[in-house]
Amino acid sequence: MAEKFSYDKAKAELENILEELEAGEAGVDHLTKLVKRASELIKQCKDKLKNTDAEIKSILDNMED
Amino acid sequence: MVWNLTQNLCVNQKPALSYQYLHAPYGHREYLFSKVIPRVRIFAVMDAPALSLSALAKHISNVFRKEFSFERYWVTAEIIGMKISKGHCYLQLVEKDERGVMPKAEFRAMIWSSMFDVLHRRFMIETGTRLQEQVQILCKVEVQFHERYGLSLIVHDLDPSYTLGKLEMERRQTIDRLRKEGVYDLNKQKHLPEAIQTIAVISAEDSRGYEDFYTRLTQNDYGYHFNVKLFPSLLQGDMAAGDIISKLVSIKQDRLYEHFDAVIIVRGGGAASSLGCFNDYQLASAIAQYPLPVITGIGHTADVSVVDEVANLNLITPTEVANFLVSRLLHYDGAVSELYDGISAYVNMILENEEDTINSAVKRLNAVASVFLSEENASLQIQSSAIRMLVQEKVITEKNFFSQSKQFLQQQLRHQMITESESLSNAIRELKRSATQQIENDTMQIEYSQKRLQILDPINILKRGFSYTLHKGKVITDAATIKSGEEIETVLAKGSIKSKTL
Numbered sequence: 199m200a201e202k203f204s205y206d207k208a209k210a211e212l213e214n215i216l217e218e219l220e221a222g223e224a225g226v227d228h229l230t231k232l233v234k235r236a237s238e239l240i241k242q243c244k245d246k247l248k249n250t251d252a253e254i255k256s257i258l259d260n261m262e263d
Numbered sequence: 264m265v266w267n268l269t270q271n272l273c274v275n276q277k278p279a280l281s282y283q284y285l286h287a288p289y290g291h292r293e294y295l296f297s298k299v300i301p302r303v304r305i306f307a308v309m310d311a312p313a314l315s316l317s318a319l320a321k322h323i324s325n326v327f328r329k330e331f332s333f334e335r336y337w338v339t340a341e342i343i344g345m346k347i348s349k350g351h352c353y354l355q356l357v358e359k360d361e362r363g364v365m366p367k368a369e370f371r372a373m374i375w376s377s378m379f380d381v382l383h384r385r386f387m388i389e390t391g392t393r394l395q396e397q398v399q400i401l402c403k404v405e406v407q408f409h410e411r412y413g414l415s416l417i418v419h420d421l422d423p424s425y426t427l428g429k430l431e432m433e434r435r436q437t438i439d440r441l442r443k444e445g446v447y448d449l450n451k452q453k454h455l456p457e458a459i460q461t462i463a464v465i466s467a468e469d470s471r472g473y474e475d476f477y478t479r480l481t482q483n484d485y486g487y488h489f490n491v492k493l494f495p496s497l498l499q500g501d502m503a504a505g506d507i508i509s510k511l512v513s514i515k516q517d518r519l520y521e522h523f524d525a526v527i528i529v530r531g532g533g534a535a536s537s538l539g540c541f542n543d544y545q546l547a548s549a550i551a552q553y554p555l556p557v558i559t560g561i562g563h564t565a566d567v568s569v570v571d572e573v574a575n576l577n578l579i580t581p582t583e584v585a586n587f588l589v590s591r592l593l594h595y596d597g598a599v600s601e602l603y604d605g606i607s608a609y610v611n612m613i614l615e616n617e618e619d620t621i622n623s624a625v626k627r628l629n630a631v632a633s634v635f636l637s638e639e640n641a642s643l644q645i646q647s648s649a650i651r652m653l654v655q656e657k658v659i660t661e662k663n664f665f666s667q668s669k670q671f672l673q674q675q676l677r678h679q680m681i682t683e684s685e686s687l688s689n690a691i692r693e694l695k696r697s698a699t700q701q702i703e704n705d706t707m708q709i710e711y712s713q714k715r716l717q718i719l720d721p722i723n724i725l726k727r728g729f730s731y732t733l734h735k736g737k738v739i740t741d742a743a744t745i746k747s748g749e750e751i752e753t754v755l756a757k758g759s760i761k762s763k764t765l
Binding site (some may be wrong): 199209212214219220227229230233236237240243244247250251254255258 | 691694695698699702705706708709712713714716719720721738
């Protein structure tokens with residue numbers, strides 16, 4: 199993963215994929231690939247959120263000392 | 264008694280003046296001629312039958328033999344011609360008139376070879392000159408008449424002291440003349456440079472004397488360098504004086520003339536050589552008036568020539584001249600070194616004196632300065648303790664002011680801190696809350712996306728019993744595209760079914 203992870207980019211890509219899927223325009227072959235990519239993006243976003251939450255908590259807790 | 268050639272045969276008279284200056288008395292000479300010979304004249308007037316020349320000669324010869332045989336006379340004369348043949352010396356003797364121009368009497372004379380060597384050698388040793396033209400001699404002669412060769416004088420002895428006296432007189436006359444003309448001392452008065460290194464040399468090129476001089480000069484023990492320019496010249500004989508004068512002229516015209524320190528005239532010596540030309544008036548006059556100092560080394564121990572007299576410096580031999588030049592340079596070198604030493608000693612003395620002066624000045628300055636400094640120091644201390652007290656007071660005042668200010672500031676700060684801390688805590692709380700909110704929102708969105716995805720995932724549709732059909736790997740969406748009997752593949756949630764159309 200040379201490219202640095204960007205939550206906003208990931209979220210935008212995820213939204214695009216979902217819209218494409220909901221439009222039902224994707225072929226079956228492509229469909230599988232898109233779902234797989236979307237699942238990946240969700241996992242990454244969740245991890246990022248989890249980490250960010252922990253990080254913020256840790257920073258703010260330190261500040262309260 | 265001495266005869267002069269012009270003295271008539273009446274010999275009872277006193278001898279002629281021509282030897283009066285001689286120092287030595289000649290009264291002891293034994294050949295006193297006391298007879299008158301009137302018969303010589305008598306024959307000339309006799310009226311007689313003619314005689315043959317030989318008979319006349321015979322007669323004369325008889326008379327001469329009778330009158331003169333074994334008689335010998337001391338005679339003074341000047342040689343005006345001389346030649347040597349088969350060891351015999353043939354002379355032409357003359358006595359000139361008072362002006363030294365016209366001959367008053369002239370005779371042939373000869374010295375037999377048996378006598379000549381001995382006489383000539385003694386003559387040269389004693390006079391320093393050889394028998395030659397222009398030399399005045401006193402000789403003991405026998406008068407001889409030969410039927411064929413006529414009248415001649417046979418020389419049996421020579422008195423060199425006469426010639427010496429003559430030469431000396433000529434020399435003195437020349438010197439007197441130079442003195443009268445005021446030139447005698449001119450060259451002597453020329454300053455002889457302390458260092459003589461560039462010299463014009465008048466000498467005979469291949470002569471022993473020049474070789475001695477040159478070798479001694481250039482191979483000196485001290486490695487001094489000399490610039491020697493030779494002007495080759497005749498140094499004896501009739502032409503020598505004129506040749507030397509012309510060389511003196513050449514030296515003046517030489518491009519090195521400005522650089523010459525002196526003119527050197529050197530010649531190898533020995534009794535065989537003649538001073539002759541060096542007593543020449545013209546040459547001596549030229550040298551006396553020569554603009555460069557002249558040094559002579561013409562190798563004559565017996566006598567000092569006029570040229571030697573008028574020269575700036577007269578040294579005997581060429582070797583002595585060379586030694587003189589070298590030792591003069593050595594002396595000069597030494598003098599320069601001494602001067603140098605003297606100067607450095609003097610400079611050192613001055614420097615030391617100056618150093619002492621400066622040192623004592625420094626000491627005085629130090630003393631004055633230390634007094635001044637200690638006074639200043641004391642006054643400074645008083646001032647500084649006054650200042651210190653003032654400063655201390657000031658410091659205490661300031662300290663009090665600062666501690667009050669500090670307390671006030673601390674209170675202010677503490678108050679500020681509390682306020683800020685509270686607002687910060689509020690901000691943090693707000694931040695935490697909004698961050699958490701944001702994250703929750705995002706999490707909800709993601710979860711919503713996940714649900715949407717689950718709904719859209721074809722697997723889930725297949726799981727609900729839907730399937731799709733492939734023909735040659737491609738999805739069939741229109742049944743009309745498939746002909747009967749073609750193979751198709753139906754994909755289910757789990758596995759696939761291959762079938763043929765009817």
